Amino acid sequence: MSKGKSKTLFDLIKSLDKNEKRYFKRFMLSGGQQEDRKVLLLFDLINTQPEFDEDKLLQEEPSLKPSQLSNLKAYLYEKILQSIRQFHLAKMGDVQIREQIDFAQLLFNKRLYQQGLSCLRKAKKLAIANGNLELQLEIIKLEKRILLFTNSHGTTSQVDEIIRETSQITGQINNINVFSNLAIRLNSLYTRIGYIRNEQEYLKVKDYFHTTIPPIEEEKLSSIEKIYLYRLYVGYYFFIQAFENGYTAAQRLVALYESMPLLLQGNIESYLQALNSLLIAQNKLYKYAEFVETNQKLHSIDLIPSVHINESIRIRLLKYYYVHEINQYFMTGDFSKGIEVIMNGHEKQILQLMDVLDKHSVLIFYYKIACLYFGAGQFRQAVRWMGGIINIPNADMREDLQCFARIITLIAHFELDNRDVIKYYIRSTYRFLLMKEDLHLFQKYILGFLKKLHDDPDEEELTRRFVELRNQLLPLLNSEYEKRAFLYFDMISWLESKIEKRSVQAIIQEKAALRLS
Template structure:
């Protein structure tokens, strides 16, 4: 995210659409007294700014320095209230909570029958949508009201509420247990990365099995199954067991297809499930299934019925274009793939405030790799350097493989002015990595020696390194390293004296039948 946009209120105002700004002004001006309200003046001034400037606000006497913090907090709240009323931001959760609020108001006025009628209807909707937390809150209020409003059916109602409350409590225990496990596994992946040895593998298995052993899939409802599949996807990703990652990612997506009404209820998790499924199909080189799955995904998310908001648009963008570029990689269509770069960069700029830096860097690496495959080596280095020069928190493995791609491009282009210096800096970088391994140091050693060899000796060096990479690819803990940049395919192309595109096409496991 751009440095100049750290102020939360400024970022929120800049995220508003023209219609949202218009609605906000109508909302605050609904009473004439707000026309000259200071918070509205602050809104107008910040809306004009290209960069947040607190001194300008004070100089224009919109607020004193002492009052500005409170004024900004009030404006922030008013914008959120206005957005909550906007139909484009209405969803079933907000609507359910609104009905619960209405029931609370009626209860406080002593209108018990009216409150119970709203609660009963809202509870049925919440249960149908598998929103157990809201349903639990509704039942709690029903209990309070029933204990004060005596009816002839209180005995039957009491039994019904007790049964519903107990069932939801049981289901919530499963949900909490599975969601905690999923979050812990996801945290492990982000913090420590994929397992690199038997000790790490055992740690993940112990964590997983301790939580999952008493849970039967057949007894779970939609939300619990969703968390169950998520936990399995993240566990198998950590263990680099891609066969099972594919299995559970497919079941994750299929769960939504079996319950299509839940796609509208949980659009983020529908997109995320497809993200993992499309990524693992790319790693398998399954072009037929990858293209079909992307087509099905696009048909759903670009339909009129699919929810639309800024968050979903950014997630759809990431999933769609990552998969599209991966398809070009599998087919070896580098020249065609480079044509996507201007389009992707334009969308990246529009969504800059909605997407974290890491995802941007992934795109830059794919662009650099696509340009390398198109033999545009200087442009490949240019995009690679964007990653190395990033001030964001970029994963160590991503940075290392970017450096490897730069070395490949320097070798191919013959641009070796700072080759030795770059090797030295890459070696220092590897030594500072959290968990550097043999692959990292063998790769550095290969490139270090390569530039000093005569032509026939270089061929021999490629052949020796090819055998080492074969050994790495056979080791389950090194597999992941070879997915970032296809250094093995590049080395094989040198050994076999063919274009790297031919090597890549030969790796596709499931080719389209003609």
């Protein structure tokens, strides 16, 4: 086993929880083979290592020979996967379905056709409940095989039903492929640039969407097709900043899952994504009471019957918990409390979480936490967290966040009275925005304001310039594409805080109280 594969084995072992490790040991000991005991010894040795070190393994256990180690590691990897599969068998709908299909196949090979068909009926029932169209199609293929390879080729009605089911499921799979392919294409573009920036991008995305999606009669779609369709709508409407439409699609998606408990239990991660989409829409539209209610659903996932919280779901839940906790403080404007509750209480856990998240999610955390500190008036911390975005090695992801991270960093340096730093950063920010084709009126006005600070205006003149900048920016709130800038940073409230000589937190809290009353 190569070094890369050894690291794979090490990561797999470290991913196991205590119950899985305990089960694995029982699983191996039940075989009673001498080879299995040696593999178990290797498992224990690797499990105790903080980092994988093959030389140290061989030093600590002379019975492990270098010539054997590669095969032992490969065997151990396979056995761990088998034990995990067995341990989670009752909790994984797809695995249960496949088990019944395998049983049916074995019985057919024994010519025990009725027993095999009984297993297929169980498998089909589970596949329908879990919404697994691919396995339904596999089951139908086996049913066809039985009709072909037995003397009884079935009644006309049986044959017609199988043909009808095949055609129906194939059509559903084709629709789902179209919806999901379009969704990942749009998501890929969103992950690169963020929200659309101008009419040219909007028309390009809109044209691609409407020419790719087939004619749809929604009332004729199956529940599974609707799930993929609503997911697609959510992503599309969010991308083009049509949040009301995205909110409606997210509502329908959540309601659809909740109307089918068995489907929800078998697709809990997809349900979490639906709740996340609804929370994002409620946050953007300031539907605070609904946001709190949906957030409560998110925190009550473990109360759903028969739900198993695996490691993937646990990480996703933690990500959503923290992101929407921050969003809730954004909605109320209580940034200081957000810092106290989230960062002072959970910064270590958040940093550990960020170590295992994808780069896109990490960028979002950096940005939201930086804005939380900015709102609380802790500008040095805001600069520190924005640095996590500015200094990322891959500059082709979320160009919008990278651009606005630089703008907010400049404003934070203004608050810290770092005039020399501002002079340097303005030039580099101009170059970056031009390179990313994101130099719009919002950015031009702010950079122009900061650029003129070199003449060191007195307090009265500075206040006049704040008023002038606010008056330049206010009309942009009604601009179809310029208004997107205010999704990233409430520049108007910051300017009002400078004009009125109050904290930006006080200004935003005041507006939030009026909006939420």
